[in-house]
Amino acid sequence: MSAVDTERREALEAAGAGAGAGHGEAGEAGSRAADESSAVVKRRYVRRMFSEIAPTYDLLNRLLSFNIDGRWRRRAIDVLGWERHPRGMFLDACAGTLDMSVELSRRAGFAGTIVAADFAEAMLRAGRTKVRGGAVRPVVADALQLPLGDGSVDGAMVAFGVRNFADIDAGLRELARVLKPGARLVVLDCSSPPSRLVRGVYQVYFRQLLPLVGRVVSGHRTAYRYLPESVAHFPPAPALKARLERAGLARVTYDTLTLGVTAVHWGERPGVDGAAA
Ligand SMILES: C[S@@+](CC[C@H](N)C(=O)[O-])C[C@H]1O[C@@H](n2cnc3c(N)ncnc32)[C@H](O)[C@@H]1O
Numbered sequence: 001m002s003a004v005d006t007e008r009r010e011a012l013e014a015a016g017a018g019a020g021a022g023h024g025e026a027g028e029a030g031s032r033a034a035d036e037s038s039a040v041v042k043r044r045y046v047r048r049m050f051s052e053i054a055p056t057y058d059l060l061n062r063l064l065s066f067n068i069d070g071r072w073r074r075r076a077i078d079v080l081g082w083e084r085h086p087r088g089m090f091l092d093a094c095a096g097t098l099d100m101s102v103e104l105s106r107r108a109g110f111a112g113t114i115v116a117a118d119f120a121e122a123m124l125r126a127g128r129t130k131v132r133g134g135a136v137r138p139v140v141a142d143a144l145q146l147p148l149g150d151g152s153v154d155g156a157m158v159a160f161g162v163r164n165f166a167d168i169d170a171g172l173r174e175l176a177r178v179l180k181p182g183a184r185l186v187v188l189d190c191s192s193p194p195s196r197l198v199r200g201v202y203q204v205y206f207r208q209l210l211p212l213v214g215r216v217v218s219g220h221r222t223a224y225r226y227l228p229e230s231v232a233h234f235p236p237a238p239a240l241k242a243r244l245e246r247a248g249l250a251r252v253t254y255d256t257l258t259l260g261v262t263a264v265h266w267g268e269r270p271g272v273d274g275a276a277a
Helices: 003-016 029-064 069-078 099-105 121-130 168-177 196-218 223-232 237-246
Strands: 089-093 113-118 136-140 153-159 179-190 250-257 262-268
Touching (some): 003 029, 003 223, 029 121, 029 196, 029 223, 069 099, 069 153, 069 179, 069 250, 089 099, 099 121, 099 136, 099 153, 113 121, 121 136, 168 179, 168 237, 196 223, 237 262
Parallel strands (some): 089 113, 089 153
Antiparallel strands (some): 179 262, 250 262
16 A cells, blocks of 8 residues: 555544544443544544644635634634633633634733643644734643643633544543533534535535645645545534533533534533533
8 A cells, every 4th residue: 555545544544533422331342442543543643734734724724714714713702701701711722823812812801811722732833923912821732631620711612623532522521621610611613514505515615625725735645635524524513512511511502604614512511500510
């Protein structure tokens, strides 16, 4: 098998790993071991791939989303509920080139701090020129093992990151763990448009044009092939809502954006104002 084939296979394997809804009662040792090894493959692939595409990541984001990605991020910040704790501490998990952190830090009245965590240091470095002042604190860290105590943040957000987790449920539980009671988690990610017609047009763009443009601009052979595959394996919006509830969040709700190509979900850690504990 050629090096190109091996890389492509690795990207496709990575895209499918970590999305499963976990084992049922069976939980056989064999399938658990297989899950663990595909999780290792996915984590390694995702970290390396984002490190490699960091220099062109922002440009391709703007280009491939027709510059709509800023609007999606603003919508996600709108539902974070930071106004209840303007001096609080917030987590931007999978912070990448810091767009979410910078957007929050620039909101009028925000006087808190943002821990911007990502395991690909090159992504954080690529975004550092956008940061002004001391509100944003980049940290190289895995979202599945956050260097934060239980109940330590006033809100958490993750944009286009959950899809890349080696174990989605473990990642959601970890994010829920660090929230203070009543604090909100916001998840912004790609989704599958509910309309069959829109989905059809979108698939042509997403599976044919996007990988081509992505490859030419980034020079990366597999990253923009991994992207549509990872979305195909990601739970649709109602299923993601159920997964967030299973991770321990209450009052989970979501909005679909731009004909359903992305969705923003939010929910809160129970324990305040009668939310089920
Ligand atoms: C598609 S980018 C999104 C970046 C940024 N949030 C944005 O909105 O542009 C996904 C980021 O998640 C990071 N990532 C994926 N899995 C991670 C994990 N388990 N821990 C920390 N970072 C992770 C990648 O390194 C990458 O920077």
